[in-house]
Amino acid sequence: MYQFFVEPGQIQGNKVIITGKDVNHIKNVLRMKAEEEISVSNGVDGKEYRCGIKELSGEEIICEVRFIREEGVELPAKVYLFQGLPKADKMEWIIQKAVELGVYEIIPVAVKRAVVKLDGRKAESRVLRWQGIAGAAAKQSKRGIVPRVRNVMSFQEAINYSRQADIKLIPYELAEGMEKTREVFGSLQPGKDIAVFIGTEGGFSPEEIETAAKEGVVPITLGKRILRTETAGMTVLSIIMYHLEQ
Known part of the structure; x- marks a missing residue:
């Protein structure tokens, strides 16, 4: 239908x-x-x-x-994806799949190691296109809402915006301990706001990780292998969906 x-x-x-x-x-x-x-x-x-x-x-x-x-199809928690700006058209694919997996909002983030630089009219045009992709994906996956794609934020602006979230995660290649990762995901509960930070192809800088940690963003590992930026986000969202889907 x-x-x-x-x-x-x-x-x-x-x-x-x-x-x-x-x-x-x-x-x-x-x-x-x-x-x-x-x-x-x-x-x-x-x-x-x-x-x-x-x-x-x-x-x-x-x-x-x-x-x-009336019961709807939405996840029982709001998931905010803070996505570092990736190269080429990867952002379009990320938005499409994130919407399918139940994300509530997508926030493009201009992290330190991002190759892509967007500002002014170019950023506005890109966000409009991304919102259209979110709308099409919401139709296809029969979502009850159209997730919003926010304007591009700096890393500090993204950190400030994430303060509303109850749980804040940042996959980081130097983080250790899958037991901690399992514990964090196992603690997810309906009704909580969840923020997920994903870096670009070059990852996050040590300074960004330090800034995030000071604001309560928890560094976690996703395993021994290095995941691409488009894979890391979908991995986290899939795990969140698995734990929260009712």
């Missing part, structure tokens, strides 16, 4: 009004007809509104809500 996101105001009682680009997609790409069923979310409350198409016009599609699934 196809899923679409609408603004909360577009759900009016038992009626849903779909506008914008989705109108063309439903009519001319998917070639859907009246009485066919779609899934709609408002991107806020995590509910799934199962709807039947009633009217199709040039500018809007009117649907009728048939039933509402």
